[in-house]
Amino acid sequence: MLTETAAAIGSIKAAFDIAKGVQALQTTTDVKQAISDMLDQLLSARLQAVEAAESEAKLQAEIESLRNTLATMKAWEEEAAKYALKEVAQGTYAFQRTEFEDPRVWLCPNCFDDRRKSVLQTELISAGRMTMLQCKRCDFEIVTDGHRPRLDSLPQPRRR
Ligand SMILES: [Zn+2]
DSSP states (O other): OOHHHHHHHHHHHHHHHHHHHHHOOHHHHHHHHHHHHHHHHHHHHHHHHHHHHHHHHHHHHHHHHHHHHHHHHHHHHHHHEEEEEEEETTTTTEEESSSOSSOOOOOOOOHHTTTTOOOOEEEEEEEEEEEEEOOTOOOEEEEEEEOOOOGGOOOOOOOO
């Protein structure tokens, strides 16, 4: 039970107890005071009930948000179970579906760890001297054919 709900119930009970005691009162002043006390308790109960409703609405929103997060996580787990880490090039791995579908694609392992599917794209470097797969999302690269040109083999700027 919410704290605000318990407080509201306590205030209503206090007002009820005051009402039960009114019959035993002897003077008009005592009756008026009891009615005033009852109204104070009922007003307090009303405010606490409003606070309880606000707390409940906040909790409902949190529950809905957690349900959505859980559904997203479950959906990812189901999707991720369809993929396995496989060797793309010697010693280099990426994710691929365990049951092939067309087109056969490789998924970036970095993005996969972030619960995202990012298809590795083929890039030709240095006029076909090197082929690599590249993730456009995080720049992860895998050289699949050829090798990276060494820095000293690249054309140097001309000196005057
Ligand atoms: Zn990536």
